[in-house]
Amino acid sequence: MKNLLICFILICFSSSAIAVNDDAILSDQTPKTLSEFNFFSDPLRQIPNDDVVPYELITSLFSDYTDKHRFVYLPDGTTAKYNGEEVFNFPIGAALIKTFSYQNIDGGTLLLETRLLLNRKNGWDALTYVWDIEKGDAYLALGGKTIEVTDVITPSNAASIRYRAPNKNQCKECHLKNDVVEPIGPKPRNINKAISYQNQEMTNQISHWTTLGFLEEKRYSNYLMVDAFDQNYDIDNRARSYLDINCGHCHSSEGSASSSGLYLSIDDEEFGIYKKPVAAGRGSGGLSYSIVPGHPEESILLFRMLSNEPDIMMPESGRSLMHIEAIDLITEWISEMQ
Amino acid sequence: MRMVKRLRKDFLILIIGCFLALSFDVYSEVIIIAPSENSQERLQEALILAEPGDIVQLTSGIYELEDSLSLDIDSVTIQGNGHEETILDFSEQKSGAQGLMVTSDDVVLRDFAVLDTKGDAIKVKGSDGISFINIRTEWSGGPLSTNGAYGLYPVESKNVLIEGCIAIGASDAGIYVGQSENIIVRNSIAKFNVAGIEIENSYYADVYNNTAVNNTGGILVFDLPGLPQQGGHDVRVFDNSISDNNTDNFAPEGNIVGEVPRGTGIIIMANSNVEIFNNQIEDHETVGIAVVSYINDGDSVDFTDSGYYPHPKSVQIHNNAISRSGNNPDLDKDIASILFEISKGDMPDVFWDGVLPIKQMILGQPEEDRLIIKDNGEIGFAVMNPIRYMLSLPNQLSRDQSAYSGTITPLTPVIID
Numbered sequence: 001m002k003n004l005l006i007c008f009i010l011i012c013f014s015s016s017a018i019a020v021n022d023d024a025i026l027s028d029q030t031p032k033t034l035s036e037f038n039f040f041s042d043p044l045r046q047i048p049n050d051d052v053v054p055y056e057l058i059t060s061l062f063s064d065y066t067d068k069h070r071f072v073y074l075p076d077g078t079t080a081k082y083n084g085e086e087v088f089n090f091p092i093g094a095a096l097i098k099t100f101s102y103q104n105i106d107g108g109t110l111l112l113e114t115r116l117l118l119n120r121k122n123g124w125d126a127l128t129y130v131w132d133i134e135k136g137d138a139y140l141a142l143g144g145k146t147i148e149v150t151d152v153i154t155p156s157n158a159a160s161i162r163y164r165a166p167n168k169n170q171c172k173e174c175h176l177k178n179d180v181v182e183p184i185g186p187k188p189r190n191i192n193k194a195i196s197y198q199n200q201e202m203t204n205q206i207s208h209w210t211t212l213g214f215l216e217e218k219r220y221s222n223y224l225m226v227d228a229f230d231q232n233y234d235i236d237n238r239a240r241s242y243l244d245i246n247c248g249h250c251h252s253s254e255g256s257a258s259s260s261g262l263y264l265s266i267d268d269e270e271f272g273i274y275k276k277p278v279a280a281g282r283g284s285g286g287l288s289y290s291i292v293p294g295h296p297e298e299s300i301l302l303f304r305m306l307s308n309e310p311d312i313m314m315p316e317s318g319r320s321l322m323h324i325e326a327i328d329l330i331t332e333w334i335s336e337m338q
Numbered sequence: 339m340r341m342v343k344r345l346r347k348d349f350l351i352l353i354i355g356c357f358l359a360l361s362f363d364v365y366s367e368v369i370i371i372a373p374s375e376n377s378q379e380r381l382q383e384a385l386i387l388a389e390p391g392d393i394v395q396l397t398s399g400i401y402e403l404e405d406s407l408s409l410d411i412d413s414v415t416i417q418g419n420g421h422e423e424t425i426l427d428f429s430e431q432k433s434g435a436q437g438l439m440v441t442s443d444d445v446v447l448r449d450f451a452v453l454d455t456k457g458d459a460i461k462v463k464g465s466d467g468i469s470f471i472n473i474r475t476e477w478s479g480g481p482l483s484t485n486g487a488y489g490l491y492p493v494e495s496k497n498v499l500i501e502g503c504i505a506i507g508a509s510d511a512g513i514y515v516g517q518s519e520n521i522i523v524r525n526s527i528a529k530f531n532v533a534g535i536e537i538e539n540s541y542y543a544d545v546y547n548n549t550a551v552n553n554t555g556g557i558l559v560f561d562l563p564g565l566p567q568q569g570g571h572d573v574r575v576f577d578n579s580i581s582d583n584n585t586d587n588f589a590p591e592g593n594i595v596g597e598v599p600r601g602t603g604i605i606i607m608a609n610s611n612v613e614i615f616n617n618q619i620e621d622h623e624t625v626g627i628a629v630v631s632y633i634n635d636g637d638s639v640d641f642t643d644s645g646y647y648p649h650p651k652s653v654q655i656h657n658n659a660i661s662r663s664g665n666n667p668d669l670d671k672d673i674a675s676i677l678f679e680i681s682k683g684d685m686p687d688v689f690w691d692g693v694l695p696i697k698q699m700i701l702g703q704p705e706e707d708r709l710i711i712k713d714n715g716e717i718g719f720a721v722m723n724p725i726r727y728m729l730s731l732p733n734q735l736s737r738d739q740s741a742y743s744g745t746i747t748p749l750t751p752v753i754i755d
Binding site: 168172 | 382406434487566
């Protein structure tokens with residue numbers, strides 16, 4: 001009898017510790033701490049709960065060389081629906097979780113922030129929680145936060161990085177599509193990739209999501225999204241993949257950069273070749289076109305990747321360092337263009 | 339008697355009750371922010387947590403800001419104590435392409451200044467109902483190519499009111515309304531910008547009672563290809579004082595306003611239904627008014643954009659006072675150097691480049707599309723014959739105004755919803 005009681009208590013305890021807090025996702029009262037959602041069994045090591053599934057994108061948005069830990073959560077028994085080439089239609093109560101971190105020079109992990117996209121009754125809500133590692137939790141930062149980072153390992157060898165956790169409106173800068181907040185990453189073309197789940201053998205994510213019941217069937221994109229930095233692929237595919245995930249969400253007719261007329265999604269046939277600037281100001285760099293085939297040095301697109309000045313650099317927010325490898329990639333791509 | 343008294347008392351309570359109930363609805367919260375060590379976070383959080391109907395009140399003083407601010411809640415007013423008293427100072431800005439960004443509807447910005455932003459001062463995108471009242475945007479170092487592009491910058495918006503504002507030092511346009519609809523710009527001052535006031539790819543704009551002085555070009559009405567909204571039309575520019583726009587062009591190269599010659603009062607490019615009247619336009623070293631087509635520069639590839647019409651159409655210029663134009667034209671710019679060449683140095687007050695679709699250049703323009711120049715007093719006028727110019731034939735310029743004296747059809751005033 002006594003053992004039974006202990007068992008019962010243990011089950012109650014363990015299930016309450018493990019289950020994701022659906023009320024926290026759906027409530028109008030946004031939790032002040034990340035721990036209230038119960039997304040992680042070991043938050044500091046970014047070990048998710050059983051119901052929370054890690055995922056990766058084929059090529060990801062550059063964010064000052066941070067490492068990103070992505071997770072998806074769907075409420076029990078719900079599925080996401082295909083929406084053509086666009087982001088899956090996730091059910092109400094779904095959450096997308098992304099933690100940003102650096103590797104310390106002493107080998108440890110420096111957690112910066114965890115961003116959440118919560119699919120609430122009135123649509124997606126974008127929030128960020130900034131980590132206080134000593135307290136073992138992350139705290140809601142509606143107004144964003146500047147984090148001065150030192151002693152981390154990045155290819156840029158920057159001595160210090162002025163890392164910006166975005167405020168709620170800055171989240172929208174990239175995530176607004178036709179005035180509605182939407183995720184960017186989880187599209188069929190971006191997750192069509194094998195990863196290892198809990199040290200098991202590699203499994204394609206679309207297959208795995210289907211097995212889990214997150215998706216009803218396997219369907220693949222018509223566009224070839226490749227790892228932008230895998231030299232085995234064609235340079236054109238690599239460059240277009242990079243621009244799609246780094247630029248295409250704003251530079252579309254439905255995004256924040258709609259008024260520029262420069263559209264950079266993978267399915268845009270005109271993507272800046274001999275495209276004149278409109279309201280670029282100093283961002284034009286004295287150059288006449290976004291892309292001049294064969295001439296990276298005359299292409300505004302590259303000029304803006306090569307700057308860290310707020311009114312020149314692209315993307316406008318989300319980075320304070322240059323993405324050296326991408327600059328090399330785009331330089332090579334434009335050079336080889338006929 | 340007692341009954342009456344009691345009734346009266348009840349009535350009074352009822353009245354007070356109604357008043358309280360009403361005031362709850364009408365008077366929403368006023369959130370007061372003062373300059374402090376963490377102005378950035380406090381102000382940004384207030385703009386995020388504001389509810390529709392709230393007023394974010396900025397007390398007097400200098401707010402030192404390092405990152406851009408943004409507002410995305412409908413029906414919020416951000417107000418200061420005056421554009422000399424409440425100063426948002428971005429001279430130490432570290433991130434963000436503008437000072438303040440607004441993306442919501444029915445927003446009022448009033449009585450504050452935005453200084454020395456790295457990029458644009460105030461950008462408003464996709465808003466229905468945006469008012470800028472007594473706002474100042476300024477780059478305090480004077481006209482420099484390192485200044486931000488735009489001062490007041492509503493784009494893809496509807497029902498735009500710019501009233502009593504001052505825009506100084508923008509390296510593109512001080513007041514720039516792009517790809518918008520239903521616009522009033524009035525009682526405002528633009529000085530030491532490249533373009534003072536620019537209405538671009540927009541529909542239904544009234545620009546009146548403004549002062550544009552010491553810019554490179556005073557007021558521009560432009561339409562450009564390759565944009566989601568094009569075919570700019572129905573723009574009225576009237577009762578403005580436009581003078582001494584003779585500041586050297588300091589726009590970064592590559593931008594369309596970089597081609598504006600120093601010393602230009604008004605340029606109308608590729609718009610339809612434009613009425614320019616009752617303006618005082620004087621002391622411009624290149625030209626008072628230029629009416630031109632959008633022409634690709636020589637080294638460029640033709641614009642492939644479909645549905646774009648590069649020529650001005652149905653432009654009416656009447657009852658303006660235009661004087662002292664063209665005594666020191668900016669020969670570095672194409673418009674000015676061509677005009678100087680074909681006018682043999684005798685520069686006009688009003689110039690039309692005469693460029694039309696080939697068929698119309700040979701057979702003539704439809705009556706309703708024709709330029710009208712009327713009742714502007716004694717002005718110098720010139721129109722180019724582009725075919726003769728291209729073929730280096732004689733008589734490349736005509737100064738005969740009489741062919742342009744049609745009947746004025748006034749455009750309707752803009753009404754903001």
